[in-house]
Amino acid sequence: MLRELIRTGGMPAGTLMPPSRSVADAFGVSRGVVVTAYEQLLAEGFLLARQGSGTWVADSVTGADPTPKPSAPPPVARPGLPDLGGFPRTRWLAAYRHALSTMSNADFGYGDPRGHERLRVELAGHLRRTRGAVVDPELMLVVNGVAEGLALLADVVAATERRRIAVEDPASPGARDLMARRGLTVVGVPVDAEGIVADAIPEPAQLGAILLTPAHQYPTGVLLSATRRRALIELARTHDVMLIEDDYDGAFRYDRNPVGCLQGLAPDVTVLLGSVSKTLAPALRLGWLAGPLAWHERLVDRRVITNLAGQAMDQLAFAHLLLTGGYDxxxxxxxxxxxxxxxxxxxxxxxxxxxxxxxxxxxxxxxxxxxxxxxxxxxxxxxxxxxxxxxxxxxxxxxxxxxxxxxxxxxxxxxxxxxxxxxxxxxxxxxxx
Ligand SMILES: Cc1ncc(COP(=O)(O)O)c(C=O)c1O
Known part of the structure; x- marks a missing residue:
């Protein structure tokens, strides 16, 4: 209590501490308790004492309250955030309860580094149905959001001789910086009303990957046209370049049915990434990555050395939500x-x-x-x-x-x-x- 008062500036530096007896009376405790507290605070450096001058609050410790004050209003209109108040708490609770009560003892272990099989199977079906993806649950990884998927992919690309990645310009600064900070050289490619300008991709034979947001280009919001999709696939096949499809908000289309993902057209050269950050909540850190066999082993290997396995409880709860139709x-x-x-x-x-x-x-x-x-x-x-x-x-x-x-x-x-x-x-x- 006294420590907290000093830390938060309630007792400023230089304040002379009252005699232990008056503090004891004020708080209704014995004098011994206060003496012990003073000794403790002296030992920790919150108080200073000199024979004959009393005990006072040391400077450099006051006002250093590490707890942020909830004074600023929460930021709003930040792009990318779903309506967090819309999180389906009751449905999630029921799914989580179901997951916990039906988990086998083995499920509490480290589990498969690709994620729980039940979730991979449910997700593969869901992505096939809603995004037109071609996903084999065996070649899928459950990841901690698109961010982790991108990090794994960046590491795999960085370990090759082609450490260059083309990104849309403009693009999400977060995704772009993540690539650069993991050692890749980032090359910008302009975007127009049909999405990334495939013809403007420089030196495709030098590229390891191209990062794309086909369903809803971030941030311009345009859809990657069918012509551009075909051009990119041809480029990827000709030059052996990986297409990384960040399908971050593909579930939301308001004027027509959602447009299927690029990965469904070319599963041999495309890695599909997605997450529940837009549909449920970023706090869940639940996402998926589905890619061709050629990359799979290396991705699983990265996963193992970064984080052995995922969180089985959340994965099984999500699998249940998918299975019961609650997610849809x-x-x-x-x-x-x-x-x-x-x-x-x-x-x-x-x-x-x-x-x-x-x-x-x-x-x-x-x-x-x-x-x-x-x-x-x-x-x-x-x-x-x-x-x-x-x-x-x-x-x-x-x-x-x-x-x-x-x-x-x-x-x-x-x-x-x-x-x-x-x-x-x-x-x-x-x-x-
Ligand atoms: C372009 C883009 N991709 C992906 C994500 C989501 O990342 P995560 O799934 O790691 O939460 C965001 C989040 O704002 C984003 O803007």
């Missing part, structure tokens, strides 16, 4: 919610006549609002952030940023209630004026 039901409910939120945002932006252009398809959890050329992206971003909206700037996603390209805002709408959307658009209006 949840995704349907969230799709409906996000469709409404996206429409609301688009309508509010149009009604406010802000001269911003909404780019990309009606899918995913974010949209790109291109700013008028006269408007400075950084100024708008700081103004929005001051209003509590953690919107991402398009320039943060660019590798090479030609100055003549207009700025843009990547707005995550999935976690924004309609009133927050209205507030955001009004704050944007003021920032642009």
């Amino acid at each position: 039901k949840h995704v349907r409910q969230m799709r409906h919610r996000y469709r409404l939120r996206r429409s609301h945002l688009v309508a509010e932006l149009a009604a406010a006549r802000l001269d911003v252009v909404v780019r990309g398809d009606a899918s995913g959890l974010h949209l790109l609002a291109e700013l008028p050329p006269r408007v400075d992206e950084r100024t708008v971003l700081s103004s929005l952030r001051l209003n509590g909206f953690d919107v991402q700037g398009l320039s943060e996603c660019r590798l090479g940023c030609p100055p003549e390209v207009p700025g843009g805002l990547i707005i995550g709408y999935a976690a924004l209630a309609p009133t927050s959307i209205t507030r955001l658009v009004s704050a944007l209006g003021k920032a642009i004026d």
